[in-house]
Amino acid sequence: MMAMQEDATFPPYHLLDAYADRASSRTRKLERLYHQTQELAWNPRAVLDELVAKHGAIRLGGAQREALGHVFTVLLWGELAAWNVAADLARKLPDVDAKMAATGQVFDEARHFRVLRDYLDRAGVPLPKLNPYGRRLLVGLLETKSLLQKLYGMQLVVETLALAIFKELAEGAPEPVLAELLRYIERDEARHVALGVMYLPTLAASATPLERAKNWAFQLELFALTVAGGVMMDPHLKALGIDQRKLSTTVARTHQQVTRQMAEETGVSQEELRGVYGLTSSQHSALTDFLHPARPVDELPAIHRRALGALGKAVQAGARVWS
Numbered sequence: 001m002m003a004m005q006e007d008a009t010f011p012p013y014h015l016l017d018a019y020a021d022r023a024s025s026r027t028r029k030l031e032r033l034y035h036q037t038q039e040l041a042w043n044p045r046a047v048l049d050e051l052v053a054k055h056g057a058i059r060l061g062g063a064q065r066e067a068l069g070h071v072f073t074v075l076l077w078g079e080l081a082a083w084n085v086a087a088d089l090a091r092k093l094p095d096v097d098a099k100m101a102a103t104g105q106v107f108d109e110a111r112h113f114r115v116l117r118d119y120l121d122r123a124g125v126p127l128p129k130l131n132p133y134g135r136r137l138l139v140g141l142l143e144t145k146s147l148l149q150k151l152y153g154m155q156l157v158v159e160t161l162a163l164a165i166f167k168e169l170a171e172g173a174p175e176p177v178l179a180e181l182l183r184y185i186e187r188d189e190a191r192h193v194a195l196g197v198m199y200l201p202t203l204a205a206s207a208t209p210l211e212r213a214k215n216w217a218f219q220l221e222l223f224a225l226t227v228a229g230g231v232m233m234d235p236h237l238k239a240l241g242i243d244q245r246k247l248s249t250t251v252a253r254t255h256q257q258v259t260r261q262m263a264e265e266t267g268v269s270q271e272e273l274r275g276v277y278g279l280t281s282s283q284h285s286a287l288t289d290f291l292h293p294a295r296p297v298d299e300l301p302a303i304h305r306r307a308l309g310a311l312g313k314a315v316q317a318g319a320r321v322w323s
Contacts, residue, residue, distance in 0.1 A: 029198055030095070030098050030100065030101045030198050030199060031097040031100055031101070033100075033104060033191050033194055033195060033198075034097075034100035034103060034104040036104070037101075037105070037108060037188075037191065038104070040187065040188075041107065041111075042111070042184055044111045044112075044114045044118070045114075045115075045118070047115065047181070047184060048118055048122075048177075048181065051176075051177045051181055052122070052177055054177075054180075055176045055177050058119070058122055058123045058175060058177050058178075060123055060124075060125070060175050063239060064174045064175070064239070064240065065124060065125045065126065066126070066236075066239075067236040067237075067239035068120075068123070068174075068240065069120075069125045069126050069127050069128055070128060070233065070236040071165070071233060071236050071240065072116065072120055072127065073128055073130050073131075074130060074233065075116065075165065075166075076117060076120070077130050077134070077135075078134070078138060078162060079109055079112045079113040079116060080109075081138040081141060081142055081154075081158070082105070082109045082112075082158065082159070083109035083110050084142055085141055085150055085154040086102050086105040086106045086108075086109055086154075088150060089102040089105075089147070089150060089151060089154075090102035090103040090105075090106055092147055093151075093203075095199070095202070098198075098199045101195045101198075101199075104191070105191070105192050105195065108188040108191070112188065115181065115184075115185075116185075119177070119178065119181060123175070123178075131229060131232045131233075131319065132318070132322035132323050133225045133226075133228040133229035133232065133322075134225075136225055136322065137153075137158070137222060137225040137226065138158075140153070140221065140222070140225075141153045141154055146211065146214065146215065146218075148200075148203050148204060148211060148212075148215050149215055149218045151195075151199065151200055151203060152200060152215060152218070152219065153218065153222055154196075155193060155195055155196025155197075155200070156193065156196040156197075156200065156258060157219075157222050157226065159189055159192045159193050159196070160193055160251060160254045160255060161251060163186065163189045164250040164251045164254055165247065166182045166185055166189060167250060168243075168246065168247050168250065169182055169240070169242065170182040170186060172240070172241045173240075174240060174241065193254075193258060196258070197258055197261045197262050200262065201262055227291070228319075230244070231291075231311065231312060232319065244291070245288060245292035245294065248284075248287070248288040248291065248292055249288060251284075252281065252284035256281055256284075290307070290308075291308075
C-alpha cells in the first residue's frame with residue numbers, strides 16, 4: 001500500500017476524474033455533511049443576544065465563574081485547535097466529498113470559538129492558563145503531519161469528548177443562557193464526529209503497517225493525556241454539578257456508537273476497527289470503575305484508594321514538570 005503523503009503537485013487533476021466518475025451516483029453522505037452545515041448554520045452574535053434577552057442576563061456566582069473558567073479554557077482552546085485542524089483536513093484530504101465536509105467544519109469551529117469567547121467575556125469568567133495535559137494534546141494534533149492521526153485525534157477523541165461534556169453541561173448548566181447555547185454547539189459537534197466515522201476507515205485502509213502502528217502509539221498518548229487532564233478537571237466539574245462517572249459513561253457510549261457506525265459504513269468488523277479506534281465496552285467499564293467509583297472513596301478497598309492517590313500525585317507532578 002502507498003504511504004499517505006501530501007501530493008506536492010497542483011492542481012491535483014485526479015480529483016476531477018474521481019469526482020466525474022461519481023457525478024451521476026446518489027448524493028454521498030460526506031457531501032451531505034457539507035450541505036447540512038450550510039442549512040443549519042446559525043449566527044453566533046444573534047443567537048447569544050437572543051438568549052441573553054430571553055433570560056434577562058447572565059447570572060453566575062463567583063465559585064461558578066472560577067469552575068467554568070477551568071473547564072472552558074480547555075473547551076475554548078479546543079475549538080480553536082479544531083478550527084485549525086479542520087482547515088488542514090480541508091486542504092489535504094484526498095477526497096472531494098471529505099474536503100467539503102471538513103470545509104463545513106471550519107465554519108462551525110470558527111462560530112463556536114467566537115460565541116464561547118463572547119459568552120465568557122459577557123459572563124465575566126476569568127480564563128486560567130490551559131492545563132499542561134490539554135495543551136500537550138492540542139499541540140500534538142496541530143503539529144502532527146499524519147492525516148490519519150489528525151483525523152483520528154480530532155474527530156474521534158477530542159470531538160467525542162467535547163460532545164459528551166457539552167451534553168452534560170447543557171443538562172446541568174448552572175446558568176440558562178449557557179444551557180441553551182450549548183445545545184446549538186452540540187448539534188454541530190455531532191456532524192464533526194460523523195466525518196471521522198465515515199472517512200477514517202477509508203484513510204486507515206490506505207495506510208502502511210508502520211503508519212497504523214504510529215497511529216496506535218498516538219492513540220495511547222492521547223488516551224493518557226485525556227485521563228490526566230480529566231483528573232485535573234475533576235474538582236471543577238464537580239463544582240458545576242457534573243458527575244464524572246456519568247460523563248465517562250457518556251463518552252464510552254459515544255465511542256461504542258462510533259465504532260458500530262464505522263463498521264456499518266465500511267463493512268469492516270468492530271473487532272478489526274478496535275485496532276484503529278477505541279476501547280472495548282468492558283475496558284471502558286473497568287476504567288470508569290477505577291477512576292470514578294460508584295462508592296465513596298473512603299468505602300473503597302485500601303489498594304484502590306492508594307492507587308487513586310498515587311495517580312493524583314503523579315498527575316500533579318507531571319503538571320509541574322510540563323508547566
